[in-house]
Amino acid sequence: AQSVTQLGSHVSVSEGALVLLRCNYSSSVPPYLFWYVQYPNQGLQLLLKYTSAATLVKGINGFEAEFKKSETSFHLTKPSAHMSDAAEYFCAVSAEWGGGSQGNLIFGKGTKLSVKP
Amino acid sequence: EAGVAQSPRYKIIEKRQSVAFWCNPISGHATLYWYQQILGQGPKLLIQFQNNGVVDDSQLPKDRFSAERLKGVDSTLKIQPAKLEDSAVYLCASSPGIHNEQFFGPGTRLTVL
Numbered sequence: 001a002q003s004v005t006q007l008g009s010h011v012s013v014s015e016g017a018l019v020l021l022r023c024n025y026s027s028s029v030p031p032y033l034f035w036y037v038q039y040p041n042q043g044l045q046l047l048l049k050y051t052s053a054a055t056l057v058k059g060i061n062g063f064e065a066e067f068k069k070s071e072t073s074f075h076l077t078k079p080s081a082h083m084s085d086a087a088e089y090f091c092a093v094s095a096e097w098g099g100g101s102q103g104n105l106i107f108g109k110g111t112k113l114s115v116k117p
Numbered sequence: 118e119a120g121v122a123q124s125p126r127y128k129i130i131e132k133r134q135s136v137a138f139w140c141n142p143i144s145g146h147a148t149l150y151w152y153q154q155i156l157g158q159g160p161k162l163l164i165q166f167q168n169n170g171v172v173d174d175s176q177l178p179k180d181r182f183s184a185e186r187l188k189g190v191d192s193t194l195k196i197q198p199a200k201l202e203d204s205a206v207y208l209c210a211s212s213p214g215i216h217n218e219q220f221f222g223p224g225t226r227l228t229v230l
Contacts, residue, residue, distance in 0.1 A: 004159075043121070043208060043221030044160070090159050094216075104150075104173060105219065107159030
């Protein structure tokens with residue numbers, strides 16, 4: 001069964017500093033991996049997704065993530081944090097349909113990002 | 118393009134009462150999902166529909182939760198009777214197909230007293 005572990009429930013960075021949010025996954029089949037962002041009182045918005053093409057995935061708002069199979073990781077980064085990046089970030093995994101998955105997303109517990117001025 | 122609509126946005130009920138949530142997906146999206154998001158946790162799938170058929174309801178507490186998507190468009194999720202532990206945000210998402218990007222609605226925040 002697939003699972004996702006997000007290291008750190010809270011991360012605080014200064015404006016302009018590097019953002020690094022960690023995600024490790026467990027999957028018995030080649031995974032599809034996602035990062036979503038959730039602003040207060042809003043639904044989830046897709047930041048980026050990995051679907052077995054390029055291992056370095058670029059998303060919206062300057063975020064990117066690198067798929068590392070050997071480390072079973074899919075960490076999210078942004079070179080320079082903005083105040084508007086303050087939100088909760090969720091990593092999710094969906095098994096490839098060849099493995100019998102129905103496309104369900106299995107989410108991590110989330111990491112709340114705070115950005116200090 | 119209109120997004121996923123959900124109503125109500127907030128609901129407060131007492132335990133043992135019943136409650137219903139409504140979701141209208143993006144037009145043309147065949148797949149509809151209901152997720153439960155408890156405070157401090159990631160969303161957890163409750164039920165997945167493909168058109169008006171159920172694909173996965175393995176994590177739906179069927180003794181108290183029910184959901185339907187009769188015409189393959191909008192959907193309702195019902196809880197009867199509610200328990201304290203049902204306090205959560207209920208998110209609806211839709212996608213064009215099973216393996217496409219899921220688009221989420223704003224959610225319904227349920228508080229059970």
